[in-house]
Amino acid sequence: MKYVVVSGGVISGIGKGVIASSTGLLFKTRGFKVSAIKIDPYMNIDAGTMSPLEHGEVFVLDDGGEVDLDLGNYERYLNITLTRENNITTGKIYSHVIERERKGDYLGKTVQVVPHITDAIQEWIQRVAKIPVDDSGEEPDLCIVELGGTVGDIESAPFVEALRQFQFRVGVENFALIHVSLVPVVNGEQKTKPTQVAVRDLRGLGLMPDIVACRCTQKLEKPTTDKISMFCHVGPDQVLVVHDLSSIYHVPLLLDQQKIIQQLSKKLKLENVDLAPTFVEKGVCLWNDWKHLTSTHDRMFETVNIALVGKYTHLKDSYISVIKSLEHSALRCQRKLTINWVEATDLEPDASESNRVNFHKAWHEVCSADGILVPGGFGARGTEGMIAACKWARENKVPYLGICLGLQIAVIEYARNVLGIHDAHSEELITETPQHPLIIFMPEVSKTHLGGTMRLGLRPTKFQKDTEWSKLRKLYGGVDTVHERHRHRYEVNPKYVPDLENAGLSFVGKDDKGERMEILELKKHPWFVGTQYHPEYLSRVLDPSKPYLGFLAASSGILNTLIDN
Structure with a gap:
């Protein structure tokens, strides 16, 4: 050795x-x-x-x-x-x-x-x-x-x-x-x-x-x-x-x-x-392949503009795997990547004069973006801003990718603005249990010990019946099961899943027992996808993560070409 x-x-x-x-x-x-x-x-x-x-x-x-x-x-x-x-x-x-x-x-x-x-x-x-x-x-x-x-x-x-x-x-x-x-x-x-x-x-x-x-x-x-x-x-x-x-x-x-x-x-x-x-x-x-990839990067001239709506944007290393996954996908799509960092709290209305400039600037970044990404995170800070950005993406047919917390944000937004459950919320995000807890604490996870007690590591996700239409499933090659890495304590409340699906929000992927919601997708949207897992952890330079690749391709206007190939 x-x-x-x-x-x-x-x-x-x-x-x-x-x-x-x-x-x-x-x-x-x-x-x-x-x-x-x-x-x-x-x-x-x-x-x-x-x-x-x-x-x-x-x-x-x-x-x-x-x-x-x-x-x-x-x-x-x-x-x-x-x-x-x-x-x-x-x-x-x-x-x-x-x-x-x-x-x-x-x-x-x-x-x-x-x-x-x-x-x-x-x-x-x-x-x-x-x-x-x-x-x-x-x-x-x-x-x-x-x-x-x-x-x-x-x-x-x-x-x-x-x-x-x-x-x-x-x-x-x-x-x-x-x-x-x-x-x-x-x-x-x-x-x-x-x-x-x-x-x-x-x-x-x-x-x-x-x-x-x-x-x-x-x-x-x-x-x-x-x-x-x-x-x-x-x-x-x-x-x-x-x-x-x-x-x-x-x-x-x-x-x-x-x-x-x-x-x-x-x-x-x-x-x-x-x-x-x-x-x-x-x-x-x-x-x-590596040399071809890097030489291609220098010759790219078409750009794709992504708004990353997060809560740790002051330190870019907080999202390093997300950034790399976007870069890998941009290389594959032959686009120069521009990431606009949007602090989620800046999207929330505030009466103070000091926040007004940031508020308008943040919304300009979101409204002018080719795609909107809400990555993972913990805690309540900035979540109302994320919900507002998600609503914009859904209503205006802007490609959206929600990762972990981003999936949960999409569920809450859909419940509020489509199902009409105006007080829909997550048990994580407010101190008192909400009347309509769309997101709940997983039963086997510890509430007293933080280190290594989440749902962690590589786990299977099974695509459900009659989901052949799913754009993400097609990018995965039409397989029945994918294995991705997880890191979360909260999950979608199964009690609300039938109502959400009847209203058009499809949970195309679930865990191997069919109990946990792993992937959501809107059928009549250019790209509206959320994953409970973190696909960025398995993205490779020469083999981009499929959820990120689909998101980047949709934001670049070439998703159908990518799927056909």
């Missing part, structure tokens, strides 16, 4: 995840089976209880694991399936060690950070790296390990020490380190000092970078890279320039041009590496 570790210096959030995913993709195009692990130094057991406004999106895996959003990057780029074990947190490690201590596994020894915590980290990495990531059931050849945060942070110290020891545990010929660092530009001058200091700190902790990946806004000048090479103790060809690009899907091409695989192969002693990326997956050359 070979390991490629990606660490970061200077600041966090500079693109380690994209560089790690791109490196893994390049190895996969050479025929390697690649896995990935993300290390997050926070004390939480997982990302499930963390605010999207603070940490970004919670990504959900097949096994129901609520993990860091970077695991979504790995799955999308590498087309693999990871487990909750592929996300290591300080909370998980300490819980594991404390549990072993309580069982007496340490035979009375004093349990310490070194060696017990560091050993647990190393054992975890070695164990998880061997877990198969595809249907073949074969053990991966190489594992990408991304260390979250910034080297030098107090909370990262045990992981850095564990990785220092790990290189000797697995053998230095099986361990390579990419250090990602920021090169800022101050008054027109490219500054190398932050990178020099970051690498010096890293070396002082016992880790020597094999590649220094320099994040920057523009290409670095040769004197800059030479200076980094000299003061960071790496060769000039080991300094990679990862400057800003028009699309993150160009990053693998940029790294390939700078011969990152050749550098890593030399360090890892991979003597038989095919330097030509010719790996074929499911009958197609993965690299050729």
